[in-house]
Amino acid sequence: MLEFRHLYKSYRASPFALSIGNLTIGDGEVVGLLGANGCGKTTFLKTVMGLVDGFEGEVLVDGLPPSQQYGRMAFVTEEGSYFPDMTPMQYAAFLADFYPRFDRGRYDRLMAFFDLYEDEPIRKLSKGQRAKVEICAGFSKGAKYILLDEPFLGKDVFARRDFLKLMITSLKRDETIIVTTHLVDEIQHVIDRALIIHKGMIRVDMPMDELHEQGRTLEELLMETTGYKANRYREYLEE
Numbered sequence: 001m002l003e004f005r006h007l008y009k010s011y012r013a014s015p016f017a018l019s020i021g022n023l024t025i026g027d028g029e030v031v032g033l034l035g036a037n038g039c040g041k042t043t044f045l046k047t048v049m050g051l052v053d054g055f056e057g058e059v060l061v062d063g064l065p066p067s068q069q070y071g072r073m074a075f076v077t078e079e080g081s082y083f084p085d086m087t088p089m090q091y092a093a094f095l096a097d098f099y100p101r102f103d104r105g106r107y108d109r110l111m112a113f114f115d116l117y118e119d120e121p122i123r124k125l126s127k128g129q130r131a132k133v134e135i136c137a138g139f140s141k142g143a144k145y146i147l148l149d150e151p152f153l154g155k156d157v158f159a160r161r162d163f164l165k166l167m168i169t170s171l172k173r174d175e176t177i178i179v180t181t182h183l184v185d186e187i188q189h190v191i192d193r194a195l196i197i198h199k200g201m202i203r204v205d206m207p208m209d210e211l212h213e214q215g216r217t218l219e220e221l222l223m224e225t226t227g228y229k230a231n232r233y234r235e236y237l238e239e
């Protein structure tokens with residue numbers, strides 16, 4: 001379980017702070033963290049990973065600070081691999097040494113699914129392929145909490161759809177996912193719960209079943225919450 005208690009983090013460069021009152025994310029939940037550019041999604045994930053200093057409040061991972069739970073968490077970011085000179089095979093061996101619960105079978109199955117070459121250094125792969133290697137790693141570390149920050153960047157539409165299906169069908173019971181993305185259409189039938197952040201605060205926390213029952217789409221909810229106006233560009237053209 002992830003618990004947030006009065007989390008508050010401001011940046012001088014940002015006009016608003018990330019401010020999360022009380023929030024709990026239970027084991028096995030697949031949560032979509034949504035919102036406009038700069039609203040605080042990555043900062044939220046980084047606090048869970050213990051990568052943010054100087055915030056008020058508390059984040060607990062199964063009752064402990066993130067710094068005591070690194071082995072239980074995987075963070076897949078658009079920044080890609082920190083080990084570009086390794087081949088995916090060497091990377092797997094490294095992960096196996098580092099993560100006691102590393103699942104080599106799952107890594108190999110994901111690599112095969114994405115048609116990735118195992119013998120080329122990661123830096124020689126395309127941007128989308130490098131991102132796929134990170135997904136293979138993230139889902140194979142044996143982490144209970146898998147945080148995905150824009151995992152679809154650079155992936156073609158087929159890879160995105162297949163990956164989502166694979167992710168959902170291969171999840172283990174207590175694996176908990178938090179995924180940020182701007183591709184709301186693609187994840188709306190994948191996530192269990194939507195959190196929408198607007199200007200640093202969670203404005204919507206809704207189970208997807210409830211949204212589907214209301215006959216509304218995630219995109220509509222996001223637009224209503226963030227005040228996005230589809231024809232706003234006209235105001236600029238008509239001035």
Ligand SMILES: Nc1ncnc2c1ncn2[C@@H]1O[C@H](COP(=O)(O)OP(=O)(O)OP(=O)(O)O)[C@@H](O)[C@H]1O
Pocket residue numbers: 011012013014015035036037038039040041042043044
């Ligand atoms: N290390 C930092 N130093 C200064 N400001 C930062 C830092 N990290 C984030 N910010 C600011 O905090 C705000 C939230 O940023 P964050 O990266 O969390 O947004 P985001 O929702 O992930 O955006 P995007 O959708 O563009 O990825 C932004 O205004 C950003 O400029």
